[in-house]
Every structure is written in structure tokens, then in C-alpha cells.
Amino acid sequence: MENTLKKNDELEVEILRLGANGEGIAEFSGAVIFVRGALAGERVLVHIIKVEKTFYVAKLVKVIVSSEFRISSPCKFFGKCGGCDLQHLAYEKELEFKKDLVAGTLKKYAGITHEVQQVTSGEKCYHYRNKFAFPVREEEGTVKIGMFKTNSHQLVDIDDCLLQSDKTKKIIKIMKQFMQENKVSGYNEEKKTGQIKHIVVREAGDGFILTVVVRDKNKIDFMPLVELLKTQFSSFGVYKNINLLENNVIFGEKDEYIYGLKELEKNEFGIKYFVNNRSFLQVNDEIKNLIYWQILNEFDEDEMVIDAYSGAGLLSVIIAKKVRQVIGIEIVKEATQNAENLKKLNNICNLTNKNGDCAKIIPELAKSLKGDFSVVVDPPRKGLDKRVIEAFLIAEPKKIVYLSCNPATLARDLGVLVQKYEIEFIKPYDMFPQTANVETLVKLNLKERV
Ligand SMILES: C[S@@+](CC[C@H](N)C(=O)[O-])C[C@H]1O[C@@H](n2cnc3c(N)ncnc32)[C@H](O)[C@@H]1O
Known part of the structure; x- marks a missing residue:
């Protein structure tokens, strides 16, 4: 240029x-x-x-x-805070943009011209998140809690976030009051000083769990915080997490229970499970459920299904209640442990949870299963590992149900899989309204073997 x-x-x-x-x-x-x-x-x-x-x-x-x-954006922080991208666009146009983004990306990178369905949206295009993790910072004696500006480490001090529930505003206010009244400091990134680095909140039903991430072992008395929360809420729990590292990872290894609820109980698809701030779960329950129903619909009772990139195993358990057998594969040890607990809690006997890299486990498994299986994959943004795709092309699972959070890597992977697979549908979902992110569910069926 x-x-x-x-x-x-x-x-x-x-x-x-x-x-x-x-x-x-x-x-x-x-x-x-x-x-x-x-x-x-x-x-x-x-x-x-x-x-x-x-x-x-x-x-x-x-x-x-x-x-x-x-349109005029309802949030006063829009444009300053890096959390949302599209509050200035009418919602029906946001959905159109996401559909075009998926269709355009598939065409551009893989020559795929299959029809892309309308984007499925939920009832809520605000207040849909069940979790937030806000950095806490202190500059010249002022505590800020909020979100970073796009591509920066400049924190925008917010008193509410419209993507979260209406509890958020009160929790931020109470947190600031607690810090001020009890002389508890926020983290200063430049000077590497201060006590509190993040607050993380997970909600389920009426309850929530608040984790305060501290960056030193100095004792902070959290009971005044609990008392303030009690004035506004009846169903909550408080944890402290110690993170001594100066990096972008939010949690340190150790959680310390302080008060109230230890976990939040949920019941979905006839599955009972417990949620806390360490749970590897989707943040938009309504859309997650729509996607899981659709995925469940794609498998038959007599099938053996591999759930690859299975996270905390909720989807594996849901599928296991319907089909003959499920194997879940997940690389993070704690997530596999969650999946094992979930399986036991719900007396599921036809599910095996494997901890490890899909790129290693799937080629081995695929050899032994010889095509007599189907798969659901839900990889991170980088998409499927080459070795996973190669294993599918060799072992020929009957169906591949692919849930993607990145149209570009989805296009790359589909571009290879279409050698042996036919696309049945491409269904985008608006998991993250007001942001440019889109989830896409694609169903692929093995072409007739020649
Ligand atoms: C998008 S999440 C999907 C989680 C789950 N399916 C759900 O609906 O909650 C992707 C998951 O893949 C896991 N993961 C990332 N790379 C992996 C790999 N190479 N092998 C196995 N799992 C991996 C991540 O730890 C994460 O839990």
C-alpha cells in the first residue's frame, strides 16, 4: 500500500x-x-x-x-468502555450483521455458499450475562472498578453494566463503600501496589457468589463487606482468592471461603449442578440452553458420541441422558474434575471423561471406533487442531456437530471437512448481544461412502 x-x-x-x-x-x-x-x-x-x-x-x-x-446507546459508558461494540446499531441490524459476517467469512475463506439461517436471539439483548470479572484499580487515592478501554490497560470506572443483571450496580457501590470505609486499597499496575485486583461475580437464580481477588497475603477483614451486602441481598456467598502473580490471569490458585453460599444450585435439562466462580460455563444461559437443545436434537438414542472440548461436562451429561454412550474430552484438569463430579451427582453411567489434548486423544479414539460414532466439537477461538480434522477424515464419524465462536477458524475447518461431509445447516446464535461476537452451530453429515 x-x-x-x-x-x-x-x-x-x-x-x-x-x-x-x-x-x-x-x-x-x-x-x-x-x-x-x-x-x-x-x-x-x-x-x-x-x-x-x-x-x-x-x-x-x-x-x-x-x-x-x-440509535442512541442506552449505556453512558458505551464508546469509552471496551465491553460492547454495537450499542449504536438497531438490534435487528446487529443480527443481520452477524448473519452476514458468518456467511461472508465462510464464502471468503472456504468458498462455502450454503444458506446461513437467521441468527437466533434470546429474549434479552441486555442483562443477559450471568458472570462478570471487573478489574479494581487505584489511582491517586481513587478506587476504580470497571472495564478496560479497547486494546488498553486504561480502566473505565463504571457504576453499572447493562450486560449484567441489576445486582451489578449495587455490588459495585457496596464494594467501593467497603474499600473506602475500611481503608482497603485497589491495585496500582504501575507501582505494583494495592490490595484488591479483581472482583468476580457469578449469578444463578436469585443468588450470587462474589470472589474478591487480592494480590497480597495481608489480612483484610471482609466481614464489613458481608454486612453491607446483607443490607441489600439475602442469597449470596463471598470468597477471597489470592493471586500473587503480576499477569493477566484473574485467579490465583487458592480460594478461601468467607461467608454464605458456597455454591449456587441449578437444575436444567433434568440435570442438577452446582456453580461457582471457577465453573467453566457459558455466560448466557438462555442462548446456551437453545444451543444445547438443538445439539441434543441431532443425536439418536443408539449413538456413541464424542463431546470434544467438553469444558465442565454439562453438555456431555445432557447428551449422555439420551444416547448410548458419551466420551467427553477436556484439557483443563479442574474442568474434567467438575465433569466427573457432575456425572456422579446425576448418577450417569454411560459417560467417560478424559482429561487431555483432543489432538492426541481423538486420533487414538477414532482408530478404535472406526466410524461407528458421531461427534460434537466446541473448540476455543483457534478452532480445531489439524490432527483432529485428519482423524475425522480417516475415521469418518457419521455426524459432526460443530459449535464455533470464531467464523474465521470455522471457515478454515469446514473448508477441509467438506471433502467428506455435507453441510445440513448453519445456524448462528446471538450469545453476546451488543458485541461483535457470534456463535455458530453447523451440522455436517458424512457423504455416502463410495
Ligand atoms: C468453548 S469452551 C467449550 C466448553 C463446553 N463445551 C461448554 O459448552 O461449556 C472450549 C473448551 O475447550 C477446552 N480446550 C481447549 N483446548 C483444548 C484441547 N486442545 N483439547 C481439549 N480441550 C481443550 C477449553 O479448556 C474449554 O473448556
């Missing part, structure tokens, strides 16, 4: 489309300009903040001609 723009240049551009992260995209002399907050069809004034070899990043200065789908 001939760089014809410089940092700090200002110019007017037309926004042609939205990019994978929900940012507006304009073109200038053969290069693209990414403008967060701008919408397709708008004419905007932008300020160049980054010049790269093949693209520019610009800040939106002013909307000159507005899209008819631009």
Missing part, C-alpha cells in the same frame, strides 16, 4: 461495511480504514491514529451523514 495518510490526518470518508469486530470500514487509495463506532452507509469525519502497512485505524470525530439504523 502506498501510505498517503499520516498519523493525525483528518478526513471525511464513506463507511462501506462493518468489519469482523463491528468497526466501520472505509477505503482510501486501495487501503482500508477501520473506524470504531461508525456504521455502514455513514459519512464521517475521522482522525488517523495508527498507520500500518496495509491499513489505517482512525478515531471517529463526527458523524456527518448518519445511518438510519443508528
